[in-house]
Amino acid sequence: MRILGIVAEYNPFHKGHLYHLKQAQERIKPEVTIVVMSGSFVQRGEAAIVDKWIRSQIAVECGVDLVVELPTVYTLESADYFSKSSIALLHLLGVTDIVFGSETGDIQQFNDIAHTIQNHNEEYNTLVKEAMQKGLRYPDACNQALSTLMHKEVRTPNDLLALAYTKEVVFNNYPIHLHAIKRTSDYHSETIETFASATALRKALREKKDVSSQLPGYVYYKDKVLLDMDAFFPYLKYNILMNDQLANIHLVDEGIENLLKESIQKAKTINELIDLLSSKRYTRARIARMLSHILLNNTKDEVI
Structure with a gap:
């Protein structure tokens, strides 16, 4: 029995995701397709624009048999830890094949x-x-x-995730076959193309543009209140200012809690705060994930 596994966020589920799903199913011809999907927050450290139930329903309507949530504490991690948890979960679910997209497809x-x-x-x-x-x-x-x-390098986002997935299978000797499908669109383009990126579609949805041709589940997004991290900014500010134990929060380390309390007084938005906290050492994504952990009060002791 062949069981197809996919790691996804579907934020939102778009035509490129549908292409990947159908290509994967055509290649593997599985009896069952399982997707491990992030829940209310996504790996880049933001709230998903619509809830996990809507995203799961669209995936099932498009041909997925089962959607399993990756817990948020594991979603809000670097590529290596995000992949470790995702692949371990797919292994426990008995998948025989995992198909992912990558810029090289190699x-x-x-x-x-x-x-x-x-x-x-x-x-x-x-x-x-x-x-x-x-x-x-x-x-x-x-x-x-x-x-x-x-004499090799891996720099693009989906190639980095693909390598992280592969390392988990290889290091743990999981009995899983890996397959890569080459991406055909710019992962961070903000323009609507034949296969528009999730970034472009989130922007278009917030601007109330009609992108029904790009979203199989457009009816679920139309006239829907879309979640935005700035809506959580007052709660984040409260947590930073009132918490005297910020160093106990997951990903808060090396004295950055002092800079947090200083910067939160100056910033008016999440992006402004991330700008103030980013440095040569810490990427914007790393800072965004840290802020989400602060918002959710996920302590180091609670995150295994």
């Missing part, structure tokens, strides 16, 4: 890199640590280590 490259990291793990970790001590962000440090070991 599954052999991801396998080669994963096996190289596994076979030279101590050297790889040392190279990453040394690069971070020199001030590089973690993704850049990893790429520098890969360049040293095998």
